[in-house]
Amino acid sequence: MLVKENLQIRPFDATSSVLQIDENRHLLINRATTELVHILSEATSLEAAHKVFNQSFNQTISMQSFRDLVDEKLGGYQIIQEDAVPEKPSLKNAYLKLKIPLLNARIARYLSIPLQPFFKPLVFWFSVGAMILFLLGMAIGFESPSINQVNYLNLMALIYPTMLIHELGHIAACAKYKLKPGGIGFGFYFILPVMYAEITNIWMGTKEQRIIANLGGIFAEVLYAVILSIVYLISQSPVCLFASLSISVFVLWEFNPFVRFDGYWLLSDLTNTPNLLLKSKQVLSKVMRRSFLHSWRKNNFKVNASRREMLLFAYGFLNTFFILLVLGYTLMSYQKEIIRFPFSIYQIVVKVSQLNLHIQDLHVQLIHILLFYILAIRFLISQLKSLLR
Incomplete structure (x- = not known):
């Protein structure tokens, strides 16, 4: 075998596949490169791979040209066993700075267990529709309390946990589809403090699974907003209603496709375009x-x-x-x-x-x-x- 062991290839769309190099790095490759990886993985020597390549693609390229082709398409990604090409930088979360791990993969996955049943596709889409209708009813049927009626510290105590709940939603969706999620950390997007979840393996899922996993954070926030609204209906506590409506409004902002919020990743999935902004x-x-x-x-x-x-x-x-x-x-x-x-x-x-x-x-x-x-x-x-x- 001329390539690294345990490589996995999954279909991405009609013309390309995703090559999983390790748990943190994935590469989008076309059909020809996919076939090249298969040839290298089954060959015992570069000479044998060169012969099979010429037969498969009906080519007569020289051995040196074949070496150059392998280096051009696969070099620098730590795919080839004896890779002489300098390692190419990964774009994974490159937009986040000063990243600090907070929860490891095991703890994050454990905390996400209550959310995982919601990510069965039928349950997910039904729940999304039901929760949107419920929150619309709350927004129309109840007058939002004034900020002066709400204790600021209590409000922040209810709103700040949404950062963690959001990331647990992404983790839960990946865990449901057995896509091996990582941990949760803290970093800076521009100068804004944000939390992030390591869900790079999302690229190994189907298109629907990727869409649901990228919506997982928003789903978890909306579910939390619904719970706060129900608590308000029971207790008549204005801080719960204000927090629920505030979270719902912020969710709308998260659909903004022009910054790397969930709306951006959703658009990337809908159009099958990784690195959409670049x-x-x-x-x-x-x-x-x-x-x-x-x-x-x-x-x-x-x-x-x-x-x-x-x-x-x-x-x-x-x-x-x-x-x-x-x-x-x-x-x-x-x-x-x-x-x-x-x-x-x-x-x-x-x-x-x-x-x-x-x-x-x-x-x-x-x-x-x-x-x-x-x-x-x-x-x-x-x-x-x-x-x-």
Whole structure:
């Protein structure tokens, strides 16, 4: 065997498969590469694999060309037993920074046991419909209490657990489908603190299983909101109703497909497009290149883009528009604060050095402005790179 042992291959769509290298790394490969992996896994030597390859693909390539092909398609992924290609970086959770493990796989799976029965497909879709109707009825039939009627500490005690409940929903769905979920951790998305679940093995599931697993977090939050509403109906405690409605509103935001929330992963599954954001940026960059525009002006450009490329372009364009919309809104709302931001940061640094920093110095506006600067700088850098290619 010329490739690593225990490799697994599962169909992904009509033209490609998912190759599981280990529990933390998966590779999307086309039919030809899938056949190449099978040939290498059954051959006893590279020479034998070369002979079978030429017979299978009706080719007459040389031994050196075959070596180069194997290195090009599979090198650097730790698939080949004697891999001379430098290891290629993994994109797994690359958008999360300063990751800290909190719960290992065994504990996370144990805590998710009460949720696992809900992820049988028929039960899941029926429950989703029933819970949505119930929460709509609560929102329409009951007037939301004022924040002044609610004890803030009690409200936070009810809302903050949704972060863990959300991740347990993902773990429960993967466990139900025997996709070997990992643990739960804490990290930063941009500058926002978030929790995450290690569910990389989701790629080994069917399309429906991937969709349900990616909706698992939202499902668990909605279930928690329903439980809080039921507690309100029994106890008439306004904090339970306020928490339930607050969680429901946040769930709607989580369907936003332009940031890496559950809506993004759902869209990725529905379109069978891993690394959706990266691929859409590549297509958008290709379209906006000066060479492309120059050809278009000369009427030399032929419309031969595939349907997938057009969808990726549309998503990339809308994603860029969304970022510009957020930047524009922040600029209009916080003009003075944006100008004063460097000075505000300087004051905070001075107070920290003097051990004189108070909690009121770290107001929410600073986070908004910091996000504005991060988004603006990243957007300008990405656009500059696109123009220089």
